[in-house]
Amino acid sequence: MKVAIIGGGLAGLTAAAYLSKDPTVEGVLFERSPQLGGRAFTYEKAGFTLNYGAHAVYGIDRHEITVMERELGLTFHSKQVDKRQVMYAKHDQLTPAPLDFVNLMRTELLNPRQKVRFVGEITAIIAHIHNIKNYSTLGEYLAQSNADEDVKELWEHLVCSNFFITPEEARKVPGPVISEYYHNLFLSNRPVNYILGSWAVITNQLREKIDLSGRWELALQEAVESVNYAERQFVLKTKHRELRFDRVVFAMPVQQIGKLLKGSPWEPFMVPYESNTATEVMVYDIGLKRVVARPFSYISDMDNKLFISDVSATDHTLVPEGGQLLQGIAYLSDGFADEEERKAYLDSKTKQMEALFDHYYPGWREETAVKRVSKKAMVASVKNIATNRLLPTRIDHVPFYFCGDGCVGKGELAERAFSSARQVAKAILEDMKLSCVGN
Ligand SMILES: Cc1cc2nc3c(=O)[nH]c(=O)nc-3n(C[C@H](O)[C@H](O)[C@H](O)COP(=O)(O)OP(=O)(O)OC[C@H]3O[C@@H](n4cnc5c(N)ncnc54)[C@H](O)[C@@H]3O)c2cc1C
Incomplete structure (x- = not known):
């Protein structure tokens, strides 16, 4: 059986890693970017390891990643954020969370x-x-x-x-x-942990598993442009080729699936999920040449709804000798009248964040070696609120499988990407067995 997976983020890689264990399944994982990882992409700059997103794992002992560790034979180390160093700031007063x-x-x-x-x-x-x-x-x-x-x-x-x-x-x-x-x-027993070495430790191992099977192609910089059905197979078109598959897994944000299926017979089934809103935050990463202060590992400003994680206080592998990596995140409101109002709001959030850095990490401006500010980072492709609808991994009358952090699954954020992908891989293998029995 030949399977196509569209999207090489945590969900796509997880689904491919599970499917690659089966010798009767071969496939292609399409990723439009030059690298794998999607929003869990990690990169190096001036000796600092920066995650596009954070790599905190909430409740790791009960988390899907622990199931995957066992089932896929992953090896990684994690470290608990020191609970005594997690503080909430309210009206300028710090108190333990x-x-x-x-x-x-x-x-x-x-x-x-x-x-x-x-x-x-x-x-x-x-x-x-x-x-x-x-x-x-x-x-x-x-x-x-x-x-x-x-x-x-x-x-x-x-x-x-x-x-x-x-x-x-x-x-x-x-x-x-x-x-x-x-x-x-x-x-x-372990509420907040970091994967030591960042998400790259996980994505590299998933990639290795897939490669080792010898039955999967990882097609980087190859966006899927259309999906059709002809002669009992799915036909996927990219810029340079056209390939046929027995099963198709969408492992990408729901909003992008809707665009890809526009004009296809399956477009109407995506309509209920079109108006979903995503969770977006402002991220302000700074890599400092030296540790300017280390009051706590995590400070959450309850008044302004922002927080700073001293990522390197927990994971020192991410910084050059003696360096410090701080990640500021601001939760964002939406519903602005126009772009100008939104810009003014984001500017005010940037100022609040810098003021928080000034307050707890004086001298950070002079010691900054690396800085990355993203004013619109998508944390979850579907915000898990009552007015939104997570996409089920299967939809009646639609022949595809869906996984990712906007899909129905256990947990939030990356955990939902992992859990929905694992579920999809198991469903494909189960369906395959059933069709063998039927034949
Ligand atoms: C700032 C930030 C902080 C975060 N912090 C945490 C945290 O602390 N803990 C946690 O658990 N999670 C966190 N997350 C969330 C986590 O990163 C995501 O939930 C997870 O990475 C989503 O994975 P995914 O595979 O579902 O989607 P994605 O990573 O979006 O992967 C989808 C992939 O599909 C590709 N694609 C799209 N269209 C096509 C196409 N037509 N053809 C081929 N490829 C295509 C995209 O390029 C992308 O690589 C954070 C995210 C951000 C942004």
């Missing part, structure tokens, strides 16, 4: 009575008996909750930081999503 019981007792965000209340909420989430799963959104749950405003604000802020969204959007996250996500995270 309530990531675990110790921090919760120490934090000044809540008074003793509110702490008891919050512990009760966590316990109910862990036991899967929290009422939130019966509410359509976090906002609806909070509106009827008799908890103090500080407890409500803490819920919102947690969701902001795990989903990379603003408080307004956090209130739109469905109750069942919150219940499931925090059930896993609160049960985890």
Whole structure:
């Protein structure tokens, strides 16, 4: 059987790595860029390893990557971000983020009575008996909750930081999503980890597995321009060739799938997913020649909704000797009247970010060796809020398979890219077995 995978990000590579284990499957993975990795792309500059996106893994012991580690034989090391060094800043005061019981007792965000209340909420989430799963959104749950405003604000802020969204959007996250996500995270012994050496450690190994099979072609800088069906096969066209396949996997953002299928018989099936909105953030990476200050590993500014991770405090492999790598991220609102208003908003976010750097890392401007500012980085191709619809991995009457962080799957962000891709690979192998039995 011949399979085409369109997209060489985490999802496409994962699907190909699973499929490459089967000797009866061969295929081509098409990637339009010159390199693999998609939004998990990593590059080197002046001795610093920069990730296009961050590489934090939330709840690694219960994360899909741990399943893949076992099933695909991946080897990587991860390091836990020091929980005692994760701080929230509110009204210019720093206090421990309530990531675990110790921090919760120490934090000044809540008074003793509110702490008891919050512990009760966590316990109910862990036991899967929290009422939130019966509410359509976090906002609806909070509106009827008799908890103090500080407890409500803490819920919102947690969701902001795990989903990379603003408080307004956090209130739109469905109750069942919150219940499931925090059930896993609160049960985890390792809430925030970095893959040492960045996502490249994972993407390189997935690539090796695929290459080693000898049955897969990795077609870089080859965008798929159209997909058609003729004589019981799918015909994929790129700029230079036309190839036929038995199965097609779309491993790219939903918005781009819609464009690729425009004018095809499958266009109408994509309409419900066309108006989905993506999660976008501003990223401000700075590589410093020396460690200018190391107050904490992570500082989240609750007032302005931005945070700075001292990535090199956890993963020193990403910097040259004595260097420091800081990543600032700002959650962004949308819905601006015009481009000018949006630009002014982004400029104000840039200034807030630089002020936060000035406050906690004085002298950073003079020591900057590498700087990368991206004012519109797509963290999740579909924001997981009630007004959006994640794309299922299969759709009735559509012969394709879909995976990626905009698809239905376990977890958020990269975890959903991994989990949906694994699910798709297993479904293809299962379908193949069934059709063999049928023949
Ligand atoms: C700033 C930032 C911070 C992040 N932080 C985290 C984090 O801390 N933890 C976490 O888990 N996740 C994080 N993420 C999210 C994570 O990077 C993504 O969820 C993940 O990389 C998505 O992978 P994907 O394969 O679904 O999609 P993509 O990476 O978008 O891959 C899709 C690929 O398809 C290719 N493509 C598109 N159209 C075509 C075509 N016609 N033909 C051929 N190829 C095509 C694209 O070039 C791309 O390479 C972050 C992302 C960003 C941007």
